Amino acid sequence: MRYLPIDSQLFVQNRQRLTALLKPKSLVVVNANDIMPTNADGTMVFRQNNDLFYLTGVDQEETRLVLFPEHPDPKFREVLFLRETSELIEIWEGHKLTKAEAEQVTGLPQKQVYWMHQFEQIFGQMVFEADHIYLNTNEHTRATVDVQSRDARYIAEFRERYPLHQLERLAPLMHYLRAIKQPQEIPLIQTAIDITDKMFRRLLGFIKPGVWEYEIEAEMMHEFLRNRSRGAAYSPIIASGANACVLHYIDNSQQCQDGDVILLDIGAEYANYNADMTRSIPVNGRFTARQRAVYEAVLRVMKEATQMLRPGNLWDEYHREVGKVMESELIGLGLLDRTDVQNQDPDAPLYKKYFMHGTSHFLGLDVHDVGNKYRKMEPGMVFTVEPGIYIREEKLGIRLENNVLITESGNIDLMKNIPLEVEEIEEMMQ
Ligand code: GLY
Ligand code: MN
Ligand code: MN
16 A cells, blocks of 8 residues: 555554444454446455444455354454455456454455355354344435445345344444544544645745646645655645635636636545645735735634544534624625614524535544534544635635644644735735
8 A cells, every 4th residue: 555554553442442332142244345437347446444444444445344242253353355356357457455464454364264255154154153244324414425335235135135133323332333433543634634744834935926726736636646645535625715715616727817716625535544634825925904914813713623633522503603703703704784684584594695605514534424413522522623705806815724623622733834814925926
């Protein structure tokens, strides 16, 4: 792998933590993602299933993990199935994990690692001892998935073969676990952030009037790839001028104009973990008075919101409070009228005209990571904080986004080293 090896204890402990949440006599099956097709014989780059990665560290296709912590025979308590390599695969695709390497990666003894074609034979010795079968589904509240994943296909297959078994949902347990980052996960997120920091500093010296948005994307990619990242954590938004008001602008095709602000929503991937950063900077290196006023309003909201990311707070209440801070900033900027705000429908607050997205989401192996928004904030959770003001009539959109780790006493801003203050940005652009 391009990233440095991860201590297998992380995956050993993650399996133990999952085991502690299972009902008695339970069996769990988790599958790798498919390699997705494009056209003809083309394929997309492989991206591992994050739950499988979290439980094994295996970053390879056609992998399956089966856990059965109470199986009477210890060798069936944790079993891993891998794609068996061949000379043909070695020649065309390169190296695949051996059983010994799988032990190194996962912390699972190699005598419990099998080839995938042995699955039915081994599984047959496990499945009839189990009272509960946990299978995996994508239960992200915002997911709209039209293709059938390998996990989903496996559910259909399992139901067909073993119609009398009791199925359970694995996803809520995975969301519960993954919401709290383990001590070994924080440096991985921090590495993605540090790579993003290097990239942003490079862009501060590169962006100037006349540069094209895609040239900025090329700079970004160069900096990511030379730092052991496999690329961007998500499609980067490189949006100058009015483009910044298109929230999911990813065309990155326009030329940057003197006098515009450019919004950069860019984060690196590292070892499947993600950074999610946004900065908004003046193309010519100096904000106008108006741009600066809007920038500083967003920055104040960001700082106040960050203060509210602490143990015990609830996501919905936090968002309501941030909304109030934003409201008063928008009044200050002359964008909202105080009386109109006093008379507004509380279910449709006026600030949403200029700030139409959420302030925070969980971050981790997924950019919009799994986690339950009705669970109080706890140490170990990582959130983004990303207020923005988008003024279409002024062709101006400003968003700022940092990544914050909740701690016992409050939080740590994992992006505190990335330039953010106006003076700092302007100085570095000179
Ligand atoms: N870059 C995606 C987001 O900020 O949520
Ligand atoms: Mn973002
Ligand atoms: Mn975000």
